[in-house]
Amino acid sequence: xxxxxxxxxxxxxxxxxxxxxxxxxxxxxxxxxxxxxxxxxxxxxxxxxxxxxxxxxxxxxxxxxxxxxxxxxxxxxxxxxxxxxxxxxxxxxxxxxxxxxxxxxxxxxxxxxxxxxxxxxxxxxxxxxxxxxxxxxxxxxxxxxxxxxxxxxxxxxxxxxxxxxxxxx
Amino acid sequence: xxxxxxxxxxxxxxxxxxxxxxxxxxxxxxxxxxxxxxxxxxxxxxxxxxxxxxxxxxxxxxxxxxxxxxxxxxxxxxxxxxxxxxxxxxxxxxxxxxxxxxxxxxxxxxxxxxxxxxxxxxxxxxxxxxxxxxxxxxxxxxxxxxxxxxxxxxxxxxxxxxxxxxxxxxxxxxxxxxxxxxxxxxxxxxxxxxxxxxxxxxxxxxxxxxxxxxxxxxxxxxxxxxxxxxxxxxxxxxxxxxxxxxxxxxxxxxxxxxxxxxxxxxxxxxxxxxxxxxxxxxxxxxxxxxxxxxxxxxxxxxxxxxxxx
Amino acid sequence: xxxxxxxxxxxxxxxxxxxxxxxxxxxxxxxxxxxxxxxxxxxxxxxxxxxxxxxxxxxxxxxxxxxxxxxxxxxxxxxxxxxxxxxxxxxxxxxxxxxxxxxxxxxxxxxxxxxxxxxxxxxxxxxxxxxxxxxxxxxxxxxxxxxxxxxxxxxxxxxxxxxxxxxxxxxxxxxxxxxxxxxxxxxxxxxxxxxxxxxxxxxxxxxxxxxxxxxxxxxxxxxxxxxxxxxxxxxxxxxxxxxxxxxxxxxxxxxxxxxxxxxxxxxxxxxxxxxxxxxxxxxxxxxxxxxxxxxxxxxxxxxxxxxxxxxxxxxxxxxxxxxxxxxxxxxx
Numbered sequence: 001x002x003x004x005x006x007x008x009x010x011x012x013x014x015x016x017x018x019x020x021x022x023x024x025x026x027x028x029x030x031x032x033x034x035x036x037x038x039x040x041x042x043x044x045x046x047x048x049x050x051x052x053x054x055x056x057x058x059x060x061x062x063x064x065x066x067x068x069x070x071x072x073x074x075x076x077x078x079x080x081x082x083x084x085x086x087x088x089x090x091x092x093x094x095x096x097x098x099x100x101x102x103x104x105x106x107x108x109x110x111x112x113x114x115x116x117x118x119x120x121x122x123x124x125x126x127x128x129x130x131x132x133x134x135x136x137x138x139x140x141x142x143x144x145x146x147x148x149x150x151x152x153x154x155x156x157x158x159x160x161x162x163x164x165x166x167x168x169x
Numbered sequence: 170x171x172x173x174x175x176x177x178x179x180x181x182x183x184x185x186x187x188x189x190x191x192x193x194x195x196x197x198x199x200x201x202x203x204x205x206x207x208x209x210x211x212x213x214x215x216x217x218x219x220x221x222x223x224x225x226x227x228x229x230x231x232x233x234x235x236x237x238x239x240x241x242x243x244x245x246x247x248x249x250x251x252x253x254x255x256x257x258x259x260x261x262x263x264x265x266x267x268x269x270x271x272x273x274x275x276x277x278x279x280x281x282x283x284x285x286x287x288x289x290x291x292x293x294x295x296x297x298x299x300x301x302x303x304x305x306x307x308x309x310x311x312x313x314x315x316x317x318x319x320x321x322x323x324x325x326x327x328x329x330x331x332x333x334x335x336x337x338x339x340x341x342x343x344x345x346x347x348x349x350x351x352x353x354x355x356x357x358x359x360x361x362x363x364x365x366x367x368x369x370x371x372x373x374x375x376x377x378x379x380x381x382x383x384x385x386x387x388x389x390x391x392x393x394x395x396x397x398x399x400x401x402x403x404x405x406x407x408x409x410x411x412x413x414x415x416x417x418x419x420x421x422x423x424x425x426x427x428x429x430x431x432x433x434x435x436x437x438x439x440x441x442x443x444x445x446x447x448x449x450x451x452x453x454x455x456x457x458x459x460x461x462x463x464x465x466x467x468x469x470x471x472x473x474x475x476x477x478x
Numbered sequence: 479x480x481x482x483x484x485x486x487x488x489x490x491x492x493x494x495x496x497x498x499x500x501x502x503x504x505x506x507x508x509x510x511x512x513x514x515x516x517x518x519x520x521x522x523x524x525x526x527x528x529x530x531x532x533x534x535x536x537x538x539x540x541x542x543x544x545x546x547x548x549x550x551x552x553x554x555x556x557x558x559x560x561x562x563x564x565x566x567x568x569x570x571x572x573x574x575x576x577x578x579x580x581x582x583x584x585x586x587x588x589x590x591x592x593x594x595x596x597x598x599x600x601x602x603x604x605x606x607x608x609x610x611x612x613x614x615x616x617x618x619x620x621x622x623x624x625x626x627x628x629x630x631x632x633x634x635x636x637x638x639x640x641x642x643x644x645x646x647x648x649x650x651x652x653x654x655x656x657x658x659x660x661x662x663x664x665x666x667x668x669x670x671x672x673x674x675x676x677x678x679x680x681x682x683x684x685x686x687x688x689x690x691x692x693x694x695x696x697x698x699x700x701x702x703x704x705x706x707x708x709x710x711x712x713x714x715x716x717x718x719x720x721x722x723x724x725x726x727x728x729x730x731x732x733x734x735x736x737x738x739x740x741x742x743x744x745x746x747x748x749x750x751x752x753x754x755x756x757x758x759x760x761x762x763x764x765x766x767x768x769x770x771x772x773x774x775x776x777x778x779x780x781x782x783x784x785x786x787x788x789x790x791x792x793x794x795x796x797x798x799x800x801x802x803x804x805x806x807x808x809x810x
Contacts, residue, residue, distance in 0.1 A: 048490075048520040107492075107762040116708050116733070123684065127519050127677035134520030137761050138490035248653060250602045250624065258605070275605035278612075292655060294549040294670065297579025305613075315658040315667055316551060324552035345659050346652040346714070349602075349624035349803060350810045352729055356720050361810040377718040379698045380726045385718065386659075388729065393652070393714075395662055461665065467695060468662035 020083035023065045027081045031068070034147050035079035039072075041146070046074045048135035052128040058082075058090035061098035072132070092124035092132075099162065104133070106142045177409050177436050178207040179429060180336065182419040183214045183244040185344070185389055187368045190223050196420070197230045201237035204426045205433040206418065208240040212261070214247050214272055214290070215347070216390045217254045218364070231267060242268040247290040247347050248391065249275040270311070282306040289313060289338065289417075290347070294320070296327035309334035311417065314343045314399065317465035318407065325412030334414045339401040340428060341419025342374065342387055342394040343459075343468060352388045361391075373422035384457075385469075397459035397469055402449060403442050404463055405435055427452045482742075482776050483752040485543070485642060486769045489521045489759055491531045496762045498534065501773035504541035506574060507758065508672075512554075513561040514545040515598055515654075516758040517672030529568050541571040546584075547596035549577045549655070549669040559583055566591060574620070575599075576655055581614040594618040594642070598655035598669075604636035611639050618642055620754060623650050623736060624803045624810075627744050634749035643745060645738040646768055647756025649802055651714045651731045659713040663695045675712045682711075692716075701726075707798070709733025737799035739772070743779050745804075 039045070046053055049072055056078075059068040067087050071078035082088070094101070100119055103109035111133050114120035122129050136143070148155040181200060184193065200209060211230060213220040231241045245261050246254055261269055262279035271277055272288035286309040287293050287302055293310045302310065310328050312321055312335065325335045353375060354364035368375075374387030374394050387394040398421060401408065405416060416436075418428055431449050434440035440448075450458075461470035486502035488494035497505045508514025510522040523531070532542045544565040550558045558580050565573060566588050573591060575581045576598035584591055597620040601607045610616040618640040621630065634641055644650075652659070661667040664679045679695040688704035692711035699716035702708045709715050714730040723729075736756070738745065745753070753776070755768050775785040803810065 047524075050520065104761075107766075110761045110764040110767070112710075112760055112764070118690075118702070118706075118708055121682075121684065121690075123682055125678075126680040126682065130518065130677040131520035133761070134490060134518070138492045140492050140495065247656070248602070249606065250629075255603055255605060273603075273606060274599070274601055274609045275603045278605040278609035290656060292549055292577070292669070294577065295552040295555050295579050297550070297555045297583060298577055299552075299579075301578045301582045301613075313658075313669075315661050315669070320551035320553055322552075327552065343658070343662070345662050346657040348652050348730070349622075350651065350730075356723060356727075356729065360808045362807065375720055377720055377729055380701055380717060380719065381698045382719075383697060385663075385697055386713075386729075388720075393659065393730075462658075462661065465665065467665040468658065470665075 016083055016085040020065045020085075024081040024083060027066075030151075031079050031081060033150065035070075035077055037150060038143060038146065039074060039077055042139050043074075045135045045139060046072065048138060049131050052091075052125075052131045055091040055125060055128045056088055057128065057132060058087055058093045059101060060084075060093060060095040061101055062095060064098055072135075090124060092126070092128040093122070094129060095121040095123075102144050102162075105136055106144050107137050108142075176414075177405075178334075178415045179205065179432055179436065180208040180415050180417045181206045181210065181425070181429070182338065182341070182417045183210040183212055184420045185215055185342075185392065185394070186372050186374065186420075186422075187216070187219050187222075187366060187390065188372055189369060190226060192372075193223050194226055194230070196425070197234060199426060200429075201234045201239065204429040206239065206429050208242060208415070209234050210242045210244045210270060212244040214244050214288075215392050216351070216368075217246055217251065217257060218361075219366070219368075219390075220257065235267075240268070242270050242286060244270040244288055245272050245276045247272040247288075248349070249273045250349065270309075277302075277305065280306065284308045286334075287311060289336075289344070293324070296324055299324060299328050299333065300331060303328070303331040303333055307333060309336065309415070311336040311338075311415075314338050315462045315468065318404070318411070318463050319465070321408070321413065321463075322411035325414075329412045329414070335412060336415035336417050337401070337408055337413050338399055338417045338419060339405060339408070339432065340417075341398055341421050342396075343399050343462065344392055345386070345395055345468075346393040348391050348393070351391050352393065353390050356388065364390075395459065395468060397457040397471075398453060399460065399462070400446075400449065400458035401460055401463055402432065402435055402445055404460060405432070409436070421453070421456075423453050423456075481751060482746050482780060484769065484772055484776055485752050485754040487647075487755055487758040487760065487765060488531075489516065489518075489757075490762075491523065491527045493758075493762050493765050494531045495534055496765045497769050498538050498540045500766050500769035502540055502769055504543055504571070504752075505535060506543040506545055506754075508545040509561055509564075511557065511561070512548055512671045513550075513558050515547050515596075515668065515672045515674075516545070517548075518759050519677055521759060525564055525568070528570075532568055532570060536569070543572045543574055543594065544568075544570040545574045545596065546580055547574050547576045547598045548672045549598075550580065551670045555579060555583075559587075562588065572617070575614075578613070581610070581616070585614040592617050594620060595639075596620055596655075597622055597644070597650070600653045600655045602653075604633050607633070607637045607639065611637065618751065620644075622654060624653070626807050627741065627748050627804055630745070630750065630804075631748040640751035641749060642752040642754050643738075643750050643804075644736060644756055645742065645745070645753040646772065647735060647760075649731065649734055649736040649800060657714075660694075663697055663713065675710060680711050707733070732798065734798040734800045736802050738801055738804055739775060739785070741801060741804055742775055742785060746779060 057070040066081040148159040270286040272290040289311040351361040353368040462468040464472040483503040486497040488505040488507040576596040666673040699711040778785040
């Protein structure tokens with residue numbers, strides 16, 4: 001399928017340098033709010049993570065100018081945008097197109113199916129990824145919708161536009 | 170321990186491969202004359218299509234082995250699905266002599282409460298299952314090859330308490346899986362029904378290697394085996410101390426008389442373990458040994474420093 | 479005509495509710511330990527979660543089946559007994575068992591509890607099935623995925639219990655309950671620990687040319703070209719070389735999923751009582767998609783309509799599907 005080629009040939013140099021740093025600074029306050037809210041509303045998520053609450057995940061939406069660093073430790077939650085050239089050493093890396101990652105978070109897409117089709121790429125500690133996937137999968141409802149709602153009408157509009165633009169591609 | 174090693178029986182498991190009839194006759198003749206094994210399991214366990222090739226020889230083999238003082242047991246098929254497999258299992262279960270070893274629940278059904286042995290494919294993993302089976306007429310149980318030492322000890326004590334013999338495989342490739350599909354035929358672009366008995370070409374199994382050339386598995390018809398030979402020679406002391414009464418050697422394409430002599434010598438303390446191990450290595454050149462299952466680790470591993478009690 | 483119950487996987491409480499809402503007649507699930515054959519990280523139910531979601535299912539007329547379908551190693555039988563006691567207290571509708579000791583315990587201590595024989599017991603003949611029915615009062619057998627439809631039809635006439643067959647999902651190659659491949663490489667047992675190719679031992683590496691290697695415990699199970707569909711690094715779906723197959727081939731089976739959607743009418747006609755969808759380890763999205771499609775198909779067939787089977791290929795492993803043994807014995 002063409003999308004797997006999309007990963008391999010994605011813009012390898014995006015997410016470096018000054019533009020990336022600026023983008024990170026802009027989205028960071030938003031990310032912190034989002035993750036704290038989700039953690040507060042879905043505490044059972046952490047039990048499924050088990051020992052991997054302390055694992056550093058690097059979530060890499062290939063077409064965005066930055067990657068995301070997640071450490072799902074309920075005592076010291078980390079979720080931040082990082083330039084690719086300054087990404088921390090991660091226990092596990094999950095790479096794919098942003099909309100796919102969003103759909104996986106919401107269980108609109110099946111992670112295994114995305115993996116079989118090579119649209120999703122996983123490296124590092126596979127158990128950590130499986131636990132994260134299962135933890136997110138047990139969340140009822142849509143995390144994306146929940147996030148969008150946090151930002152009111154503009155947030156919902158952005159999400160809707162994002163979805164439309166990806167459907168169109 | 171009060172258990173004398175002289176009472177521990179050495180057994181020869183059923184041949185897993187499709188050895189030609191002539192070779193089988195020679196093999197068992199030599200076992201009868203020379204191998205210090207107490208009990209010999211005969212019969213086709215893996216593939217019902219092979220049985221007609223060597224079944225005609227069974228009566229003579231049984232007679233020969235018994236004349237040499239060996240106890241003979243007939244083993245049943247591990248997989249029973251087709252009409253001929255159901256029939257073969259039913260026929261075996263109807264026998265009064267020799268003893269039979271059952272490897273499939275269809276055999277248990279046919280046998281009812283008449284005495285029988287439980288084969289390694291029967292999944293007797295624990296004391297509860299062993300107690301159930303004993304209540305149905307089992308006299309002897311072969312434990313699954315992947316069972317670790319701690320579980321073997323508990324299972325053996327339970328079985329002994331019920332008056333059952335307890336057997337563990339101590340030599341030869343481990344059976345790792347069976348399937349309805351024949352992988353020998355598949356490797357040659359054939360189906361099971363049209364296999365032309367290509368498995369006969371591999372008397373010690375067909376080797377599979379990973380794509381970076383690491384040896385990993387052996388294919389034997391519908392069966393998948395370990396690449397390594399299980400070798401629990403250094404562990405025989407502990408097995409016996411834990412209550413295991415029978416140690417099984419699986420026939421491989423090596424000098425099985427020598428293998429039996431080495432194990433018998435170790436049990437009788439006529440051989441030092443290190444000396445015995447060195448000899449066994451010499452008999453099985455080119456094949457790795459493993460004891461990982463016994464030590465609760467990856468089966469292919471060889472755990473060093475394990476000593477006899 | 480049989481009822482053609484739809485038996486659906488539930489790896490988490492959310493997946494269970496999804497399956498119920500999508501029209502499952504029954505869901506099957508397990509506790510977070512070795513007592514079931516999908517003992518995967520982050521999956522399955524705590525006792526509280528099962529209590530809560532069983533109530534959700536029951537309130538909507540959906541049955542809950544508890545998988546206790548592994549083989550306890552000697553010395554650890556109590557874990558399975560406690561799980562059975564707990565299941566009875568929670569009020570599950572049936573236990574799916576494989577081990578004779580576990581079956582005997584439930585039959586003796588909780589008489590009247592419904593027992594289903596797991597595919598892990600590998601009962602593939604009328605005699606083997608009758609053994610479990612007569613010994614433990616088993617009411618339903620889950621047949622191994624190795625029989626053709628005529629063979630299933632024949633078995634049906636010779637056994638006193640219901641038949642459940644897999645219709646979709648992972649295409650198990652080895653006789654279930656008789657496979658130690660994972661234990662041979664990883665030290666974790668499918669039968670005793672409920673583990674198959676554990677994620678903790680899996681590693682994917684991307685090579686410079688864009689191809690990908692999947693490894694299990696350091697053994698390369700397969701290597702996929704940049705454009706090639708991938709699969710789980712399960713040993714029975716890897717590519718290997720043999721003396722006369724130097725190029726590397728799928729020695730056992732290709733990464734492929736079972737999909738019997740086109741055979742549903744034949745299976746119903748052969749007397750199959752229940753259709754099982756594999757995939758407790760899969761996502762809610764998978765559960766929603768597959769259960770919805772098969773619910774519609776079964777309802778169509780029962781109403782005498784032509785079943786319109788949605789294309790489920792995208793959810794299959796390697797994105798390839800097969801009718802396996804059910805269609806032809808040449809598969810063997």
